[in-house]
Structures are given as C-alpha cells and as structure tokens.
Amino acid sequence: MSSETGEDRTLRVKDVRKAWPRADGGRRVVLDAVSFELEAGGTLCVVGGSGSGKTTLLHILSGITAPDAGSVSLGREDLTAMSESGRDRFRARHIGYMFQTFNLVGMLSAVENVALPLVFGGASPSAAKHRAGVLLERLSMSDRADQRPAALSVGEQQRVALARAVVADPWLILADEPTASLDPRNAADALALLESEATRTGASLVIVTHDPAVRGRYARHLVIGDGS
Amino acid sequence: MSFFALVMRSLAARKTSTLLTALGAALGVALVAAVTVLGREVETSYRNSGSGFPMILGPKGSPMQLVLNTVYHLDKSPGLMPFRAYEEMRDARWVRLAVPYAVGDSFRGFRVVGTTDAIFNERFTPLPKQPLKLAVGRAFKHDPNFFAHIVDDLRKKAAATSRPSGAKDDGHDHHHHHDDMPAEAVVGATVAKELGLSIGAKIEPTHGVEGGKDHKHEHLWTLTGILAPTGTAIDRLVFINIESFFAIDEHQGGAILPESGDVGVSAVIVYPVAATQRAIMMPRLNKRSDIQAVSPSETIRNLLDIVGNVDKVLLLEAALAVVVAILGTAVAIYNLMNERLREIAILRAVGARRGQVLGLVVGESVVVALMGTAVGLLLGRLLIFGIADHVAKTAGFVPDAFAPVIISLGDTLPGLPFEVVAVLAVAVVAALAGLLPAVKAYRTQVARHLSPPT
Numbered sequence: 001m002s003s004e005t006g007e008d009r010t011l012r013v014k015d016v017r018k019a020w021p022r023a024d025g026g027r028r029v030v031l032d033a034v035s036f037e038l039e040a041g042g043t044l045c046v047v048g049g050s051g052s053g054k055t056t057l058l059h060i061l062s063g064i065t066a067p068d069a070g071s072v073s074l075g076r077e078d079l080t081a082m083s084e085s086g087r088d089r090f091r092a093r094h095i096g097y098m099f100q101t102f103n104l105v106g107m108l109s110a111v112e113n114v115a116l117p118l119v120f121g122g123a124s125p126s127a128a129k130h131r132a133g134v135l136l137e138r139l140s141m142s143d144r145a146d147q148r149p150a151a152l153s154v155g156e157q158q159r160v161a162l163a164r165a166v167v168a169d170p171w172l173i174l175a176d177e178p179t180a181s182l183d184p185r186n187a188a189d190a191l192a193l194l195e196s197e198a199t200r201t202g203a204s205l206v207i208v209t210h211d212p213a214v215r216g217r218y219a220r221h222l223v224i225g226d227g228s
Numbered sequence: 229m230s231f232f233a234l235v236m237r238s239l240a241a242r243k244t245s246t247l248l249t250a251l252g253a254a255l256g257v258a259l260v261a262a263v264t265v266l267g268r269e270v271e272t273s274y275r276n277s278g279s280g281f282p283m284i285l286g287p288k289g290s291p292m293q294l295v296l297n298t299v300y301h302l303d304k305s306p307g308l309m310p311f312r313a314y315e316e317m318r319d320a321r322w323v324r325l326a327v328p329y330a331v332g333d334s335f336r337g338f339r340v341v342g343t344t345d346a347i348f349n350e351r352f353t354p355l356p357k358q359p360l361k362l363a364v365g366r367a368f369k370h371d372p373n374f375f376a377h378i379v380d381d382l383r384k385k386a387a388a389t390s391r392p393s394g395a396k397d398d399g400h401d402h403h404h405h406h407d408d409m410p411a412e413a414v415v416g417a418t419v420a421k422e423l424g425l426s427i428g429a430k431i432e433p434t435h436g437v438e439g440g441k442d443h444k445h446e447h448l449w450t451l452t453g454i455l456a457p458t459g460t461a462i463d464r465l466v467f468i469n470i471e472s473f474f475a476i477d478e479h480q481g482g483a484i485l486p487e488s489g490d491v492g493v494s495a496v497i498v499y500p501v502a503a504t505q506r507a508i509m510m511p512r513l514n515k516r517s518d519i520q521a522v523s524p525s526e527t528i529r530n531l532l533d534i535v536g537n538v539d540k541v542l543l544l545e546a547a548l549a550v551v552v553a554i555l556g557t558a559v560a561i562y563n564l565m566n567e568r569l570r571e572i573a574i575l576r577a578v579g580a581r582r583g584q585v586l587g588l589v590v591g592e593s594v595v596v597a598l599m600g601t602a603v604g605l606l607l608g609r610l611l612i613f614g615i616a617d618h619v620a621k622t623a624g625f626v627p628d629a630f631a632p633v634i635i636s637l638g639d640t641l642p643g644l645p646f647e648v649v650a651v652l653a654v655a656v657v658a659a660l661a662g663l664l665p666a667v668k669a670y671r672t673q674v675a676r677h678l679s680p681p682t
Contacts (some may be wrong), residue, residue, distance in 0.1 A: 030671045056675075085581045092579020103574045103678065107241035112229045120579035125230040158606060183464055 003099070008075040009040035009171040011061070011204055016070035019057055031055050033070070036222055040171070042145065043198070043205040046217040052225025054208040055100075058174045061206060062095050063087030074171055091122035096165030096203065098176040102157045104149040104164075110156075111136060111145040121168055134164045155186050159193065166197045173198050175207045177210040179214055191217060231584070234612055235345045235591040242564060246596055254607060256550035257650060258652050261608020263546050264646055266619075267539040268633045269612070271532055274300075276462050278528035280354045283506055283570035285496040286312060290523040292531065298329060298495040298526050298623025301461040305331050308485055308492025311379060312631040312667025313519045319499050322509060325499040330473045332494070338419045340433045340466045342473025345370035351499050354460050365427040365453030368412035368469045375471040382474065382491045386484040411472040415450040416465045417457035418620065425451055431466065433476075461624035488518065499592040534548065551657055558661035559597045561589060565668045572669045572679035584668045586663075593662025594655050600656045604645050 016034045019027040025034035038044050048054050056228075058156035061072060063079045071080045072092060091097070096117070104113050111132045115192055118128035136145045139159045149157055159182070165173055178194060179187035191214065198205040209215060229237075239246045241265050286294040296302045297317075317326035323654075327349075330342035346352055348367040350359040413431045420426075440459040449468055457463055462681070469620040485492045498521075500506040506523070513521035572585055582590075613629035620626045633646035644652075 014265055059675045059678075062577070064678070079663045085583065088576065088579060088581040091577075097577055099577075099678065101575075103570075103577065105571055105574055105577070107237045107571075108229070108234075110232075115229050116575070118229055119231065120575075120584060121233070125233065168579075175496070 003200050007203075010075065011036075011038040011172055012071070012073045013037070013061070014077065016057075016060060016067045016072060017211040018060060018065070018067050020056075023133070030066070031224065034072075034222075034224060036205050036207065038085060040204055041199070041219055042203055042220070043195070043207065044220050044222055046208045046213055046222045046224060047210065048214055048225035049210065054210075054224060055176055056098070057224060058176050058206065058208055062097050062174055063083075064191065069220055072216065079155050089121070090145060092117050093168055094171045096168065096170035096173040097150075097160050098165040098175040098178055100180050102149070102181075103163055104157055105158055106149055106196045109146045110141065110152065111158045113149065115166060117168045118171070132163065132167055135167055136160070139163055154181050155190075158182065158186075158190050162190070162194055162197060166201055166203070169201045170203050173201075173203045173205050175205065177209055178207060179209070179211060184213065187211075187213070229585070233640050234589070235588060235595055238588065239592055239595060245560050245564065246599075247681055249553070249560050250603070252556050253550060253597050254604040256546065257601045257604025257654065258611060259340055259546040259549055259604075260543065260650065261605050261646070262540065262611045263542045265608060265612050265629065265633055266627060267536075267543070269435045269537065269625075269627040269631060270539075270623065272460070272631075273627070274528045274532060277625065278524040279356050280358075281458075281524045282500060282503070283510065284524055285309060285317065285498055285519050285521050286494070288520050289515070291520065294495060294520070294522050295527040296525045296624075297331070298497065299461070300333075300622050302566040303339075304621075305494045308494060309496070309519050310485055310488045311491040313489075313491055314493055314496045316497055319600070322501055322505040322644045324501045325349055326351055327497040327499075328470060328493045329495045329497065330470055330493050333435055333473070333476075334425055335419075335431055335466045338415075338423075338464050338466050340473075341469060342468050342470040344372070344375070344470050347467060352497075354462050360630050361456040362414070362453045362463070363417065363456040365414070365451070366415050368452050368467065369410040370469045371410060371471060373470075374409055375474075378471050378474045379491050383489070386489045386491070389484075390578040391418035391419060407477055410469060411449045411471055412452045413466055413473075414453040414455060415451060415467070416455050416463040418626075419465040419466055420454040425454070427451055427453070431468075432455070433466065433468070446479040457626075459626045459628070461620075463626065464624075465496035465618060466518065468508070470542070472581065487509050495592070531565055545595050553600065554593075554597050554654065554658050554661050557600075557658065558593050558664050561596075561662065562665035562668065563593055565589075565665050567671070569677045572672045573674045576674040577678055582670050585679065587667045589666035589669045590659050590662040593665070594658045596653065597654050597658030597661075605640065605650060648680050 014035050017029070018031040022028050034057065036044065046054050046057060055168070056065065059085055060067050067080060071078060073079060077090060080089065082090060089109045101176035105116070111129060114136060115128040118131060119125065131144060133142070136142055139157065139162065140177065141159055141163070144152060144156055149160065152160065165175070173194070175194060179190055182190055192206070205219070215221065248655055253630065278295070282303055284294055284298050286298065287304040287309045293306045295304055297305050314326060314328045317323050326347040328343060333340035345367055347360055415425060426585060429451040431451055432448050449472065455462065500509065510521045510523065513519060575585060608627050612627055616627050634643040635646050635649045636643045658673050
C-alpha cells in the first residue's frame with residue numbers, strides 16, 4: 001500500500017517478541033510473535049487486558065523500545081535495523097505519539113509543547129512555532145496557546161497532545177488510551193478529531209484501548225494478551 | 229522555540245535553585261575578578277610610579293621603606309639625610325634635576341611635603357613622561373636665596389648648640405626674615421576635592437603624618453594651585469615651599485642631624501642626565517656612610533615578586549571557589565535529575581536524541597555558570613570601584629576599577645581581555661561539570677519513565 005504521494009508508508013510488523021525480566025530472575029513474555037500490516041491511512045484498534053503488552057507494542061512501533069525478536073518497518077524504513085539515535089530521528093519526523101496521560105512538558109506552553117517534535121526534527125524555531133500555532137488554531141486552541149499544561153482543562157490538554165502527535169505530518173499516529181481521561185461525550189469528540197487529523201495528514205492510526213465504545217468504532221482489531 | 233529557549237525554560241522552571249547556584253558562581257567570579265584587576269592595577273601603578281623616579285637618595289636604612297615613603301607616601305620616613313648631599317646632587321653635572329623632599333607633617337589627614345619648585349619642572353615625572361600639571365592656579369613661590377639663608381641659619385644654630393655652653397651665636401636674628409617669607413601650598417586633586425579647597429584657602433599643617441599637635445606659627449599657608457589628577461599618591465599630597473617648611477619652629481630643632489651637624493632632608497629624587505650615569509653613580513653613592521641611593525623600579529620589582537606570589541595564591545583560591553560553585557551547580561542539577569527523568573523521557577519520546585538531551589543538561593550548567601559569571605565580573609569591578617578610596621589611602625595609588633585587563637596566553641598567542649578568558653574558562657569548567665547530570669539524563673530509560681508497561 002502507498003500514500004497519496006505514492007510513497008510506501010505501510011506499517012509491517014512481523015513476529016515481534018518482547019519479554020520483561022521478572023523479580024525471580026525469569027522473563028515474562030508480553031508480546032509473542034505479533035504480526036500485522038497496516039496500510040497507509042488505515043486504522044487499527046489494539047485491544048487487550050491490563051498488562052497484556054499494549055503499551056509495550058506501541059513503544060516498539062515507535063522505536064522507543066527495541067523488540068527482542070522480529071521486525072517493524074514503516075514503508076521502506078526498518079526500525080529494528082536502525083540505531084537508537086536513528087530511531088529517535090525517525091520518530092521525530094514520521095511517528096506521532098499520543099500518550100495515555102498526555103505527557104505534556106509542564107515547563108513549556110501549549111504551543112511550545114506542540115512544536116517539540118519539529119524542533120528535535122531540525123526545523124527552525126520560528127517555523128516550528130508558526131506551524132504549531134496554526135495547528136492549535138485549527139483545534140480551536142489559539143487563545144490557550146501560551147498557557148502551561150497545568151492551566152489547561154483535561155480536554156484542552158488532550159487536544160494539545162493530539163496536536164503534538166500530528167504536527168510533523170507523521171506517517172503513523174500511535175494513540176495510547178486516548179479517551180481514558182475523558183467523559184463519553186468528550187471522548188467521542190476527541191476520537192473524531194484524531195481521525196480527522198489522521199485523514200488530513202494521510203497517516204495510519206494505531207489506537208490502543210480497553211474501552212468497548214472505542215473498540216466498536218473501528219472495523220479492524222488486534223487482540224493481544226489472551227488469544228493474540 | 230529554539231534549543232536555547234528550551235534550556236532557559238528548564239532553568240526558569242527551577243528558579244530558586246538556578247538563582248542560588250548562579251549566585252555562588254557570581255561570588256566566586258567576583259573574587260577572581262577583584263583579585264585579578266586589583267593585582268594588575270597594583271602592578272601597573274607601582275611599576276609606573278617606580279619608573280617615574282629613576283633614583284632616590286635617603287638616609288641609610290631600608291631601601292623599601294625609603295621608596296614606600298617617598299614614592300607612595302606610605303609608612304614612616306626612614307629619617308633624615310644631610311642637606312649637603314642634596315646640594316651635591318643639585319650641583320652635580322651628571323644630575324639633570326634634584327628634588328628634595330621634607331616630610332613629617334600633615335594637613336587634615338593628608339601628608340605635607342616641603343620641596344622646591346623643581347616639582348613643577350617638566351623633567352619631574354611622577355609617571356613616565358608625565359610632568360605635574362596644575363589644574364587651577366599657579367605654582368607656589370620658591371625663593372632659593374631665602375631658602376639658602378634659612379639653611380645657613382639652621383647650620384649656624386646647630387654649630388652654636390654644639391659649642392661649649394656659654395658660647396653665643398653671632399647675634400644674627402634668624403627669624404627676622406620669616407615675616408616676609410612666602411608660605412604657599414599646592415595640593416593634589418584628591419586633597420582639594422575631599423577638603424573642598426579652592427585657591428586662596430588657608431592651610432595649617434600639623435606635626436606628624438597622622439595629624440597631631442598644631443604648630444605654633446604666626447601665619448598660615450595660602451593655597452596657590454591645585455594639581456591635575458595623576459592617579460598616584462601625589463593626588464593626596466600637600467606641597468609647600470621648602471623654606472616655609474624649615475621655618476616652622478619644631479622643624480628647626482628636629483631638622484639638625486646630630487652626627488654631621490647639618491640640616492636634614494627626608495629624601496632627594498634624582499634625575500640623572502643619562503641612565504648609564506645612574507648605573508655608575510648608584511654603587512658609588514651607596515659606598516658613602518651618610519646616604520643610600522635606591523632605584524625605585526628595582527625595589528618595586530622585588531616587592532612585586534613577593535606580592536605577586538601572594539597574589540597567585542589568592543587567585544588560585546578564588547579560582548577554586550569558582551570551580552566549587554560550578555560543581556555545586558552541577559550537583560544541584562544532578563540532584564533534581566531524579567524528578568526530571570519523566571520529563572527527559574517525554575522529550576526523548578517526542579523525538580529528542582540522547583545527544584540532544586545531553587546537550588540540554590550541559591547547556592543548563594553552562595548557562596547558570598555564565599549568568600553567575602556575568603554578574604560576578606561586574607561585581608568584581610564594582611568592588612574595586614568601592615574600595616578605590618581605601619586603596620588610595622592605604623596603598624598610595626588610585627586603582628582604575630574599569631581598566632581593561634589583558635591576560636597573556638603565552639608568547640605565541642595574542643592576549644585576550646580578562647572577561648573573555650573568564651567566560652571561556654567558566655564555560656569549559658561548567659560544561660565538564662554538567663556532564664555529571666547530563667550522563668544521567670543521557671542514560672534515561674525512556675519506556676521505563678514514560679509510564680509502566682501494560
């Protein structure tokens with residue numbers, strides 16, 4: 001599959017395994033031979049119980065964590081073959097990550113938080129800030145752009161986190177429990193925004209959730225943990 | 229938002245710690261700046277003043293005391309030398325100019341020097357190639373004939389007192405001239421400024437350099453001129469014509485040298501016609517039992533060699549204080565690092581590379597240290613400015629707090645301004661110290677500190 005520009009942006013996950021060390025010295029397998037493909041612009045909903053390895057999978061897809069075995073590639077780029085700094089650079093440019101707890105940087109304003117991936121990706125400070133400002137305006141957040149996260153409501157923080165995930169026009173957006181902190185109405189609005197931004201940027205979307213309502217919105221699911 | 233802005237935001241988020249650690253660096257750097265600037269000013273000033281006076285004659289004794297007293301007007305006068313030696317110098321062919329100094333009095337805390345109008349000669353240069361200039365007024369009147377008379381009177385008086393009792397002097401009235409004697413004064417710039425003196429003011433010196441009992445004399449000295457500032461001890465002097473100095477009753481008895489029966493003067497500043505003559509004459513003069521000849525620049529070089537070592541120790545201590553302060557900065561950042569691991573992990577998760585995180589933390593250390601350095605450099609100069617008056621009183625020169633100080637980096641490299649060297653040195657030390665917390669940030673396990681795996 002390819003994007004509108006003809007560039008191959010398919011996410012390919014093949015036989016990914018990951019185990020964490022246990023207190024007794026053994027290892028607990030959290031991901032065991034996970035494989036799937038997600039075409040550019042597609043959406044995948046990852047479901048599973050607590051401790052099933054959903055977040056670990058997102059860390060591996062984003063290059064934050066390396067798998068013990070298997071491969072992850074986005075288009076022609078094989079993340080598992082890259083060095084750590086190569087994965088960092090690739091993540092800044094092509095992968096947007098929306099965390100369950102938003103993980104906004106408290107000392108920075110909303111617009112500065114949004115601009116971070118662009119700054120680390122090498123954009124000029126003024127261009128990064130301008131682009132972040134435009135995006136916040138589109139999300140109806142322009143009047144809150146200079147506020148620190150602590151001064152924002154949960155819904156507003158969620159939109160800042162979304163803006164930060166999509167500001168670099170990523171190929172892949174990873175959303176970890178994007179509605180966990182929101183009431184049902186705000187949750188639906190947030191998902192609609194996420195989907196529209198993914199559509200606008202042409203990004204593939206991987207959503208991790210344990211919420212049945214979210215699960216019900218999407219046709220394609222990956223169940224991990226029990227019965228992956 | 230630039231990388232630098234990110235550093236500044238991070239520091240602003242920890243204002244108290246940032247300000248306290250920067251203050252530590254500021255105090256250390258202020259100390260280094262003050263020691264360096266003052267040390268350099270002492271050296272420059274003492275070398276200049278020393279080289280302004282090629283040779284000083286004085287009584288036998290400590291050369292250092294003679295130089296400190298004659299050039300810097302510190303310490304007590306080492307005593308008196310025979311006036312004949314001054315006359316010899318004045319009349320010698322190898323001497324271009326001889327300036328006698330008679331000291332021991334003061335006027336409201338400022339030392340008084342009795343001398344001739346030779347101090348207004350263009351060859352009298354307290355600083356190299358810089359003769360004294362009058363800012364206002366005129367030179368005091370010096371009457372060589374009158375002076376000769378007074379000296380003659382004093383010699384006769386001395387001869388009379390050394391004769392067996394019953395002998396009388398020649399019946400000459402030694403004091404009848406004194407009413408006509410000019411008694412005039414010229415003061416240094418600081419004296420005029422601090423005492424608010426203007427031309428025509430009346431001056432009444434007291435005996436002793438620290439101020440003491442008043443002389444009982446019939447008239448006062450009239451201020452005829454104020455000297456332009458020189459930045460030397462001269463700014464704090466009151467010059468009076470030497471004949472009026474000798475006319476003071478107390479000086480007449482005390483000015484006689486018991487061994488030679490001659491009138492005594494404190495010192496004579498000698499300007500030889502050529503430097504070679506100084507080299508030839510100095511050892512010859514030093515063989516005499518009644519006087520010593522001193523080269524101030526040599527004496528000062530010896531003094532600076534001693535002081536210079538103390539200076540280096542002080543500088544080393546101050547530099548260590550800066551290093552300790554910078555290490556304190558790094559330790560403060562390090563201690564806060566545990567609280568920042570999540571923040572570092574978030575930055576990494578949104579694309580910051582390990583090197584960028586390392587740079588961020590090193591940048592914080594460098595910026596805090598440089599903030600302290602900027603304040604410290606200014607503080608150091610202000611400190612010198614604040615104590616300039618005290619230095620002038622105790623060390624005999626006025627330090628220029630804002631004089632550029634060039635640090636030599638060896639024979640092959642051009643010298644750099646002290647401020648540039650300080651900034652570069654602090655930046656390097658702070659960067660090295662900053663590596664301690666930076667490596668911790670560098671090693672942050674992103675996944676572990678973002679959120680627990682599910």
